Amino acid sequence: xxxxxxxxxxxxxxxxxxxxxxALYFLVPLAASVVFxxxxxxxxxxxxxxxxxxxxxxxxxSLLLSLELAAATIxxxxxxxxxxxxxxxxxxxxxxPVVEIVCALPLVVPPIAFVAGIGTVLKWGPEHLSRTPxxxxxxxxxxxxxxxxxxxxxxxxxxxFAHRALDAGLRAVDVRTLVEAARSCGASLPHALxxxxxxxxxxxxxxxxxxxxxxxxxxxxxxxxxxxRPFAVWIVNIxxxxxxxxxxxxxxxxxxxxxxLLLLAGFGGGRRTPSPTTxxx
Amino acid sequence: MTTDxxxxxxxxxxxxxxxxxxxxxxxxxxxRARRSGALAVVPLLLFTAIAFxxxxxxxxxxxxxxxxxxxxxxxxxxxxxxASLQGxxxxxxxxxxxxxxxxxxxxxxxxxxxxxxxxxxxxxxLREAVLTASGVLANFGGVPLAFAFVATLxxxxxxxxxxxxxxxxxxxxxxxxxxxxYLYFLVPLMVLTITPALDGLRTQxxxxxxxxxxxxxxxxxxxxxxxxxxxxxxxxxxxxxxAFAAYATAAAMVGxxxxxxxxxxxxxxxxxxxIGQENVxxxxxxxxxxxxxxxxxxxxxxxxxxxxxxx
Numbered sequence: 001x002x003x004x005x006x007x008x009x010x011x012x013x014x015x016x017x018x019x020x021x022x023a024l025y026f027l028v029p030l031a032a033s034v035v036f037x038x039x040x041x042x043x044x045x046x047x048x049x050x051x052x053x054x055x056x057x058x059x060x061x062s063l064l065l066s067l068e069l070a071a072a073t074i075x076x077x078x079x080x081x082x083x084x085x086x087x088x089x090x091x092x093x094x095x096x097p098v099v100e101i102v103c104a105l106p107l108v109v110p111p112i113a114f115v116a117g118i119g120t121v122l123k124w125g126p127e128h129l130s131r132t133p134x135x136x137x138x139x140x141x142x143x144x145x146x147x148x149x150x151x152x153x154x155x156x157x158x159x160x161f162a163h164r165a166l167d168a169g170l171r172a173v174d175v176r177t178l179v180e181a182a183r184s185c186g187a188s189l190p191h192a193l194x195x196x197x198x199x200x201x202x203x204x205x206x207x208x209x210x211x212x213x214x215x216x217x218x219x220x221x222x223x224x225x226x227x228x229r230p231f232a233v234w235i236v237n238i239x240x241x242x243x244x245x246x247x248x249x250x251x252x253x254x255x256x257x258x259x260x261l262l263l264l265a266g267f268g269g270g271r272r273t274p275s276p277t278t279x280x281x
Numbered sequence: 282m283t284t285d286x287x288x289x290x291x292x293x294x295x296x297x298x299x300x301x302x303x304x305x306x307x308x309x310x311x312x313r314a315r316r317s318g319a320l321a322v323v324p325l326l327l328f329t330a331i332a333f334x335x336x337x338x339x340x341x342x343x344x345x346x347x348x349x350x351x352x353x354x355x356x357x358x359x360x361x362x363x364a365s366l367q368g369x370x371x372x373x374x375x376x377x378x379x380x381x382x383x384x385x386x387x388x389x390x391x392x393x394x395x396x397x398x399x400x401x402x403x404x405x406x407l408r409e410a411v412l413t414a415s416g417v418l419a420n421f422g423g424v425p426l427a428f429a430f431v432a433t434l435x436x437x438x439x440x441x442x443x444x445x446x447x448x449x450x451x452x453x454x455x456x457x458x459x460x461x462x463y464l465y466f467l468v469p470l471m472v473l474t475i476t477p478a479l480d481g482l483r484t485q486x487x488x489x490x491x492x493x494x495x496x497x498x499x500x501x502x503x504x505x506x507x508x509x510x511x512x513x514x515x516x517x518x519x520x521x522x523x524a525f526a527a528y529a530t531a532a533a534m535v536g537x538x539x540x541x542x543x544x545x546x547x548x549x550x551x552x553x554x555x556i557g558q559e560n561v562x563x564x565x566x567x568x569x570x571x572x573x574x575x576x577x578x579x580x581x582x583x584x585x586x587x588x589x590x591x592x
Contacts, residue, residue, distance in 0.1 A: 018398040019407075022391075022468075026418065029429045029465070032439040036432035039439075080328055083321035091318030099322060102329050108574045109337065110526030112543045113566035117336025119550055120343050120563065152332040159329070218423045220529040225550050232424050236533050239428065247432045250425035257425075261417045 030251075037248040049248040056245060062234035068146060069230060070216040073154040074209045077162045080155070081208070085166045086197060089175040103163035106156050111221040118153060119226065147228050154216050161215070162208040169204020173197070210264040214257050340570075343563035361564035369545070370565060376540035378572075380456060381524035384463040389517045391464065392471025399472075400479040412476065415469035422466045427533035430462045454535040462530060467520045474519060478512035478587055515583035522576035525569070542569060 037049045053059055081103075088096050106114075125138030141148040175197055182192035198205070220232035229237070231253070239246035347360035364370065399408045433440050434453045441447060452458060482505055490500040506513075528543035537544050542565055549562030 015398045015402060018394050022395050022398075022411075025468075026414070026465070028440070029433040032433035033429045035439045076328075080325045084325040087318040087321035092322060095319060095322050099325065102326060104577075105329070106333060108570060108577050109333075110528075110543070110566075110569050110573055112526070112528045112546050113340065113569045114336060116546055116550055116562055116566040117338075117340035120339035120559070121335050124339075156329065156333045214420060218425070220424050220533070221547075224532075225547060232529070235424055235428070239533070243431075243437075247428045250428040254421070254425045254429075257420070258417050261420055262413065 030254075033247050033251050037244050037251060040244070049244040050252075052245060053249060053252070056238065056242070058229070058234050058238070059249075062229055062231045065146075065229070066217050066231035069150055069154065070213045072146075072151045073158060073216050074212045076151060076155045077158050077212055078205065078208065081159065081162045081166055082198075082201075082205070085163065085170055086175060086193065089170050090179060099163070103159045107160050111157065111219075112225075114153065114156070115222045115225045118149065118222070122149065122226075142226075144228060147226070149226065150223060150228060150230070153222050154212070154219060157219075157222075158208075158212040158215055161211045165208040165211060166201065166204045169201050169207075173200045207264050210260050214260055217253065217257060340563050340566055343560045344567040346560055348560070361560045362567070364561050365564035365568055369540070370542075370561065373540040373542045373545040374565070374568060376456075377525055377542040380459055380463070380539070380541065381521045384460045384467055384524045385517055385520035387460065388464050388467030388471050388520050389513065392468045392516070393475055393513070395468065396472045396475045396479050400476060411472065415472040418469035419466055419473055421469075422527065423529035424533045426462060426465060427530045430458075430465075431534060434458070434461075454538050456539055459531060459535060459539055462534065463524050463527065467524060470520060470523060471516050474516040475509075475512055478509055482508060511583045511587035515580050515587060518576045518579045518583075522573055522580070525572060525576070 038045050038047060040046060040048070084099055088099060109117075122138065122142065125135055129135045129138065141152070178196045178200065179189070179192045182196040183189065187195065218232055219230070220236065223230050224233045224236070235246050235249050235253075238249075344361055345357045345359070346355050347358040348355045366374070395411070399411045402408060430438075430453060432438055434446070434451070435441065436447070436453075438453070441451065441453075453461075486504050486508075487500055490504050495503070526543070528547065531539065531541055531544060532547065537548065546562045546565050546569075549558045549565070
């Protein structure tokens with residue numbers, strides 16, 4: 001009997017120690033970053049690093065480029081994945097394994113290997129296709145004002161997360177019954193899908209969009225190696241000359257990303273945490 | 282096609298009794314729905330075939346294409362792959378594996394400790410807070426993470442200055458510096474992975490073990506750890522894969538002072554090395570894909586296995 005009561009249910013010292021150490025490790029770099037940006041050695045405290053951000057060359061264009069890329073990527077991903085996953089639920093369950101494998105494949109290829117492949121394909125343009133109409137396509141997808149090739153790459157990288165989010169969302173909804181009920185009430189199939197199914201997927205659509213947005217805003221590897229200059233590449237480029245501002249912008253972009261992800265956790269029903277997008281590192 | 286279909290329905294309709302005609306109509310309707318269902322999947326498959334398949338095929342093609350330096354002709358062979366497993370490339374590959382393995386093992390242990398702390402904690406709010414924070418922090422990677430640590434522990438970082446770490450020989454831009462940074466997203470990832478498994482450990486099992494006279498250690502050794510093993514291993518390979526593929530953090534932080542395979546590939550792509558090494562970069566990429574594929578091949582079955590206990 002003594003053994004049963006021997007385990008105290010109250011806070012034990014090891015648990016407090018573990019939690020304190022974790023809090024220290026995870027909070028100190030954030031606090032130190034903020035201190036780094038406001039405390040200039042020899043000049044005391046000031047907020048210059050933050051107030052100068054807007055005026056800094058390249059900030060707005062790179063941020064706008066990232067946001068445009070994100071919007072385009074979200075549109076592409078949703079247009080590809082939503083019809084496919086809904087159709088799998090409704091009519092074509094046999095194709096399910098195929099879609100699952102296709103959507104999981106990008107996880108197996110690290111971004112750096114992916115960009116090596118993309119670079120090789122892009123080199124085919126000038127090397128083999130310079131006299132064909134395809135060459136113009138190769139030039140067009142690499143337009144520095146709006147690099148379509150990045151949208152394609154990001155859409156591939158976002159596929160696994162978008163698919164998982166939408167699949168989970170669909171699992172919670174009885175799509176078949178919804179569609180049948182809507183059609184019994186006289187709705188056409190497109191109408192039923194648009195007005196009955198999609199509203200029920202709002203949470204899943206939002207979470208797929210948020211994950212894609214976070215992925216595109218933070219993506220560095222592919223953009224840098226293909227020679228484009230969206231937000232993340234810009235931060236690294238200015239870090240050499242303006243260390244403080246680059247940290248300040250990092251802190252700001254973190255706050256924005258985290259806000260998005262926290263919102264997502266809220267939409268996900270509180271208990272579900274956002275699934276990690278492991279490809280930004 | 283259309284004429285063929287109309288003629289077939291025309292031929293079939295006199296044979297079918299008027300009362301039964303509803304059934305074929307439903308069946309053709311369903312068949313049409315099935316076909317349009319398959320059609321909705323086609324854009325997705327077409328897109329991945331182009332946007333993912335082309336680069337993948339280009340990588341494979343390049344990795345196996347060997348150009349003869351004398352005659353300039355290209356042929357298929359294993360030359361690039363063997364080159365990618367030698368010299369500086371091998372050092373980078375080994376460096377990446379060492380870094381990922383060290384960070385993954387450390388993160389798995391620390392993550393397990395942290396997860397156990399919140400699972401056994403009587404405070405419900407604390408648990409939710411840590412899990413939400415983990416979800417957010419596991420997404421924290423890339424450039425901002427590197428800069429946060431540079432500002433904290435870099436050469437002129439806040440802690441480096443305050444604590445005078447430079448005199449103690451501290452250097453963030455090193456193997457252990459990178460491990461410290463990688464833990465920042467790997468530990469939360471482990472917490473997210475292992476918490477459901479820890480939740481799956483029933484109190485009754487511990488009580489049953491204790492009633493049978495098992496000690497604390499025996500309970501962990503014979504009951505808890507075997508149940509946790511698939512999740513632990515699965516988490517471990519997931520963390521390894523995540524650290525192995527990481528590029529942005531290392532690139533923004535250390536440049537190339539630590540040999541890593543991702544940095545080597547980036548160097549070769551941007552033409553910072555000898556001309557003609559691009560195909561070795563593709564071979565290195567293929568090496569990475571093989572490692573990542575192996576990780577997934579281990580992870581997925583383990584995840585399915587551990588899911589059994591959580592039902």
